Amino acid sequence: MVWQEVDLGKLNRPGGLVRAVTTIDAEPNLSPRRIAVISAAGEAVFRFTPGRVIVRFVDGTRNDTQVRSIDFALLDNAPALIAIYTRVLNISNRLPGTFEVYLPGTLTTIPYSLQREGDGLLSSLGELMTFNSAGWLSGVAVGDSVEIRGMSAVVPRWHSFARSTRALTKKSETKQPRFGQDIEIRRNGHRLYGRLSQPKDPRAFVLIIGGSGLHDRFGQSGAVDLGYSDLTAQLASHGVGSVLFDKPGAGRTKLTSDMVRPSFAAAIDVAQSWLDELVRRAPKGVPVIVAGHSEGGQIAAFLAAHNSDVAGLCLLATACSPIDKILAEQISLQAQDLSLSESARQQRLSELQSLFEWLRSGDRSAPPSARLAPFAHLSEWYGGLIDTQPATTLPRVRVPVAILHGDRDIQVPSQEARALAGLLPQDLASVKIFEGLDHLFKRSGEASNIRQYGDRRRKISRDVADWIADWIAKAVLPQGSGQCD
Structure with a gap:
């Protein structure tokens, strides 16, 4: 079970605390069988069978996708999950290695490699992982832009979520206008x-x-x-x-x-x-x-x-x-807003430039580098923005x-x-x-x-x-x- 909490206020964004609890049922080799993500919006469920992922979204919509064999699922912003995975992979002598990873946040699979880097591990996404003397993950860094450190904390009761603010017609917390x-x-x-x-x-x-x-x-x-x-x-x-x-x-x-x-x-x-x-x-x-x-x-x-x-x-x-010029300006504004270093800002701008160079190349079937793999699902969106x-x-x-x-x-x-x-x-x-x-x-x-x-x-x-x-x-x-x- 993975508890995730983000205080959007500290990122100068509206919304306050955003919380989610993810339960992962997996085989001993980490291959997922079922994933349930519970948040204030409701519950999304992912069921895995050989070659298929069946998803039920919070609104009841279902989606059936064909996939390659999956080694494990990787959540967004979940270093605690990486800590468990690297522990299991190391014990089972599967490190270093390249794995087929499912990303529930984008409904896609990507190749994900973990290679030795000194006493730590370096992923194909540029994550440098360090470990303590007991072999547990102690920190994750992505260049100068992201630094995550392990800590101990009491996790709140997972079922104490506030009701969703998602506006519905029959049950809406948003006061509907009298006209229309x-x-x-x-x-x-x-x-x-x-x-x-x-x-x-x-x-x-x-x-x-x-x-x-x-x-x-x-x-x-x-x-x-x-x-x-x-x-x-x-x-x-x-x-x-x-x-x-x-x-x-x-x-x-x-x-x-x-x-x-x-x-x-x-x-x-x-x-x-x-x-x-x-x-x-x-x-x-x-x-x-x-x-x-x-x-x-x-x-x-x-x-x-x-x-x-x-x-x-x-x-x-x-x-x-x-669109890439507008996004570049927003990255610079966000860097200033969050007091990011100049090297962190330049790293994000470089990743943005690489993404749009690929989208403008004419071949949007597959990204040219592993670092761009998590953005492949956005190729039709940003590609459409470029074309129109x-x-x-x-x-x-x-x-x-x-x-x-x-x-x-x-x-x-x-x-x-x-x-x-x-x-x-x-x-x-x-x-x-x-x-x-x-x-x-x-x-x-x-x-x-x-x-x-x-x-x-x-x-x-x-x-x-x-x-x-x-x-x-x-x-x-x-x-x-x-x-x-």
């Missing part, structure tokens, strides 16, 4: 759930596509309220209807088979399905606009470039720069485009807004930089950091909906049709 109604569509035989806000005599409709991460149709992402639900209410007061939707695996929508392995193409297809539904529901003559927040803006731009039914595009805190970056899609857009940003955005700098506008004809682009607003378009102080995202007292600024409604009236609605209320 749940709607559902079918995609590849699966039910997808969304939220329709339809004011009386709507002047326009907006499909709102959320940013990265898992969030539901109310804009709830774990401890963070993204503010999407408030935005829809504010737009409705201007006579603008909207649709928000669950990401697969959040809210009432179960994780679909094509989304188990992150795929940006599948995310675009999900958004396209909702756009088709909104176009079908919108009264004749009422324009449909696609809006995307952060990474969702890239999806929105793609839809606007490939759908003649789209009358306008709204980009909220969306990046123009390639705004520099490729925005020049094909032929409808009015609103580009909004906050000048306190520490994730996507506000200068990205001007860069996006530069990809469009001048008569199509409208740019607005809001003073004092962060990445979520909420009021923020000078010392803004991502940890503030968990403060639910902070609300999206009403100025955003007011500006969007004014833009719709001036740029999207036919002249002479009147202003949005």
Whole structure:
């Protein structure tokens, strides 16, 4: 049994303590038979048979994957488990060696080697393990960026987890708005759930596509309220209807088979399905606009470039720069936030560069080095982001485009807004930089950091909906049709 606890507050992230208990039932040779992971979100179970892994996720979704013979399972951030494994492998004379390892966090297998390095072991992932005089693991280091030391502590009772904050429709700790109604569509035989806000005599409709991460149709992402639900209410007061939707695996929508392995193409297809539904529901003559927040803006731009039914595009805190440049800036910001050394920052930047050099090479079937193996499951996601970056899609857009940003955005700098506008004809682009607003378009102080995202007292600024409604009236609605209320 492995107890894992992370205090996100110490990493300047919202969410507080995150806990999980993992029970592993394995053969004497460490080959797994069953793994159960229990957290506040529920229980996920992995069952292993020869050549197969059958997974039941916390939402009840099942996934059946074919795998090669597995030597053992390796959890994320679980040095205590490595301590047990290395002890057993050493006693059974299997060190040094190369093993086939299953990663429950990514549902993938990777080759994992352990070689002698002085009195310790060096893994193919760059982990240097040191041991005490009794032969037990005493520390793990990955360059200058990670250092883990063994310690003794009392483990809390595992069943004392707080209830999940995962937003559901029937049992939700999130107060549902009084306006709007749940709607559902079918995609590849699966039910997808969304939220329709339809004011009386709507002047326009907006499909709102959320940013990265898992969030539901109310804009709830774990401890963070993204503010999407408030935005829809504010737009409705201007006579603008909207649709928000669950990401697969959040809210009432179960994780679909094509989304188990992150795929940006599948995310675009999900958004396209909702756009088709909104176009079908919108009264004749009422324009449909696609809006995307952060990474969702890239999806929105793609839809606007490939759908003649789209009358306008709204980009909220969306990046123009390639995704690896944005990630590099976020790594540097995080290094400063966590007081990491310069060598640790450079190590992370080097790993990022290697990952995207591989993705841009054209062959995304297998990573070129063992250090990149844990990231292989993200190849379809990041590869899709590369293939559909705004520099490729925005020049094909032929409808009015609103580009909004906050000048306190520490994730996507506000200068990205001007860069996006530069990809469009001048008569199509409208740019607005809001003073004092962060990445979520909420009021923020000078010392803004991502940890503030968990403060639910902070609300999206009403100025955003007011500006969007004014833009719709001036740029999207036919002249002479009147202003949005």
